[in-house]
Amino acid sequence: MRLTVLGGCGAWPTAAQACSGYLVEYAGFRLLIDPGYATLPRLLDHGTVDAVDAVLISHGHPDHCADLNPLLRARALGEAPPPALPVYAPHGAVDAVLALDKPRMLADAYTLHEFRPGDRFDIGPFTTATWLLPHFVPNAGIRLTTPDAVFAYTGDTGPSPDIPRLARGADLFLSEATYVHEVPAADAAHLLTARLAGRYAREAGVARLMLTHLWPGTKRESALEAAAEAFDHPIDVALPGLVTHLTQEDPRD
Template sequence: MPTLTVLGASAAHPVMGEACSGYLIDWDGFRLVLDLGYGTFPRLLSHVPDADIDAVVITHEHPDHCIDVHGLFRFRHYTQPRMSKLPLYCPVGAVDRLNTLEPGIDMRSAFDIYPLPGRYDVGPFELSSVALRHFVPNYGVRLETSTAAVAFTGDTGPHPALADLGHNADLYIVDATDRPGELENTDRNLLTAAEAGIWADRAGAKRLLLTHFWPGNDRSSAASAARKHFGGDVLTAEQDLRIALTPPKDDVKDRRRATSRGHLAD
């Protein structure tokens, strides 16, 4: 059964017992990783010991979302040099930042790099992306098959595109940082858990997965805040949590009818 496994969900930096942002999707044997922040590569190896994955997607260049791509790079470059290049979908800024860690070796020796924003066929998925508000260029990502869709905001402030990104998604992974003082900022670049619930509701998503928790925040309180605005299932991203991605049969039928009428967002 297709699944998503949480590798980590801590914002800004890892905390005791938990890595930063990272998710492993296994769709009938096709393995795709969404973000690889601090501490996520060892977590990936605990689920896939040989790091035999098929694609990596990075939302933005902040190290709590991308730094362990370099660990994956070194693993492939030094341990598995004969492995074929791994497709890496990411903003150009992420590649530039990671290349500064080891200027003598170009990451393109291990990766085929595809820039975001863009639209790509990635194994069983159609990958689309949309620019969202953040301190650096950040691209929300939507992965869609004929029967299911997973959407991920990366880090973002409030933005109208959030409703389209998560439209009818079976699982919508949404920033719920709740950083102290965030609501007082004039330029909002992060979401609260309550806002995550609001945008998941506007998107008509089936399930909401809250993520990117500011260290020290109470996740049960975050879930309660989101549930005040979203009537579907609300989950919190806990390390090693595994979520089934195949929707119920009725949802599949509804999705096929919607697709035939052209109601699914790009």
């Protein structure tokens, strides 16, 4: 299994960084997770729009799903439209994005599979388990399992005892870390810090931690240092183009 970061900036994109977007590949299958603002151009650095086999969205905030619209437009309006793209999302999460165009314009470009956080289902070669994690809107923590590796991703979340359960023994844990040491009181139930992400990674016994959704302008080094207070295994920050192999060697990647 291989993860390619398309972006990991929280809230809005910057000149150097798209919002959340992650391409997970295994056995020739390409799963796009959270196509947030400005991720489509970064996706095109790694292949064509018709090379995506499915999309999985954690929640309905636009920094996690806005670029679903240009992705579907590019597929629907090209000279040779590919088959309908399976899109998996919590109920209602992508309604606003899909409403940006007249329904008939993109109707053949996607097949929507709505789920409730807590559901389990298969997407291509991935066994997918989800958890309802606390955020301003319903958010699905995601755990992808293959015979070779486990990948866990929080989406956006506040503190929860379910986070270590979601990430238990994962080869890679991709965790929300909007703030470094402390979340403002008004948002404390809905967002995480890098320090707490490190603590959850240690509790879950993961092999590797990757911090994402850092607030624009946050220093990468500060987030890494905060997470390392509790977690002494490898830690990265999600930056565009970063590629992580979840296993040492996988001939199917």
